[in-house]
Amino acid sequence: MVAIQVPRPPKSAFNPNRPVSALLKAQVEYLHEAERRLPLRYRSETYINAIKTEGEASEYIREVTEAIHNAHAEAAAARVRVVPKRRAVIEIAAVADERAERKRASTAKKRRPRKTTGESGRKK
Amino acid sequence: MPPGLDKLQHIVVLMMENRSFDHMLGSLKAVNPNIDGVTPNLSNPDTNGSPVPAQALAEFQAQLQPDPDHHFPAVDLQIFGGDTSPNRKPNMQGFVKSYFNQQRDLNHSQKIMYYFAQKDLPVLTTLALEFAVFNRWFASIPGPTICNRAFAHYGTSFGRVDMNLIYINEPFKSIYDRLIGATPKHTSKLYYYDTASSTMEITNLLEHQPELFGTFPQFLDDCAKGNLPDYAFIEPNFNDHDTDSGEEVANDQHPDHNVQAGELFMAKIYNAIKTSPLWPNTALLIVYDEHGGIYDHVVPPACKPDQFTASANDTGTGMPFAFDRLGVRVPAILVSPWIPKGTVVDRVFDHASIPATVTNFFLGDYSPRSPREINADVFIEPNAGPVDAARNLLSLSTMRTDCPDFDV
Secondary structure (H helix, E strand, O other): OOOOOOOOOOOHHHHOOOOOOOHHHHHHHHHHHHHHOOHHHHHOOHHHHHHHHHHHHHHHHHHHHHHHHHHHHHHHHHHHHHHHHHHHHHHHHHHHHHHHHHHHHHHHHHOOOOOOOOHHHHOO | OOOOHHOOOOOEEHHHHHOOOOHHHHHHHHHOOOOOOOOOOEEOOOOOOOEEEEEEEOOOOOOOOOOOOOOOOOOOOHHOOOOOOOOOOOOOOOOHHHHHHHHHHHHOOOHHEOOHHHHOOHHHHHHHHHHHEOOOEOOOOOOHHHHHHHHHOOOOOOOOOOOOOOOOOOOOOOHHHHHHHHOOOEEEEOOOOOOOOOOOHHHHHHHHOHHHEEEHHHHHHHHOOOOOEEEEEOOOOOOOOOOOEEEEEEOOOOOOOHHHHHHHHHHHHHHHHOOOOOOOHEEEEEEOOOOOOOOOOOOOOOOOOOOOOOOOHHHHOOOEEEOOOOEEEEEEEOOOOOOOOOEEEEEOOOOHHHHHHHHHHHHHOOOOHHHHOOOOOOOOOOOOOOOOOOOOOOOOOOOOOOOEEEOO
């Protein structure tokens, strides 16, 4: 079967300076609400009421969408880092217990009377 | 079990923007009389009372400016022709009057009646003629984008008829949450075009479950590698923007974005699925969220009310709305190599049919769901239990080898 040709839009179809539509304004509003719940370091410096074109809207949408993903990624990474620290504390405690045990054993050994070695001929 | 249903593992939905059935597919009445498209007698009165016929004069861009009003009060005028009496009947005679209100230009208002010639939409019209086209798929409510898309994700708009933020409270979960929370777990993904376009509708899910989201390049990659989720929802590019790899033209077909860009987008999605190892196991639904204020001749039917009501204040018409009437008709096509060529479906559907179908197919019995979703028809029969042959669209006993290809 012969493939059906699909015409491409002309170059003039692209217009990032097109005035922002009501739909895009609504989308910007939704993402602005989401942005307000992000930690400060993830927030944009965009005043959304100043967004007038599709290009400006797209930049803001990109920034907030990526910030949400990044915030989640950072939280996931922090979750993984926390677990080894807890293991280190447990290990430190175990090592401390072992040291205390060795010390007790060593002290007890010193208190026991020395054995003589008559066969070797050494003086007692 | 019919083999098409038996093999079905993936359902993909693409939702485009703001074009009516007659506007996009009305020309096909002349090709297939079973398609309920445009006939010579269709018209709307202008503000002088003169009839304005529907004509195949639609253009790809720069014609429908300003953007035709598609908010609740305007759509009420379009459907009821300006009649606000208690026992009024819908007549689909208010489109020209509604568009006139925006610019007070008699000649310009007539363009709301224009539709595309078949040759101008090679992708959409080919898919409609080759697979299954729905004569009676309606927007879920006679209103704007956000509420209608909510029905596709949740089976309800939670009582909203406007574009304000939807604060999602339980008890109805999104179709994505239902699938990933099921036992055994199913997979679902929402593919937005890129981060500069993002998700239009469900920022609440983006905030809490960003792993549910992917990009369009990821969709293409997932198709190629046979990694599609059980359920995938695709959002088009909603804005013109620059990227590191060049200019990205909006392809959602929302006026005044270029319609050809949307055709190209649909062709890429179809090609990706058709060349995927998952082609025998996938069904693709292409549907539009609402009519965009553009003419259609079919009266939206009444439907089972939702459990929510929009107040007279919220509707802006002075009358409350019980979600008991559907919105204007939109293009809807189901693609699968198991569907006979030239299938035309006359049953009534709306966007609540999407979560209804996906839930029934993958999860079977599930609650809670909105009354609208419970009563919505499904476009794919559940694959458990006996299958009603009269309803099953994936009815072929052998897979087609004559499906079209698009050169993009």
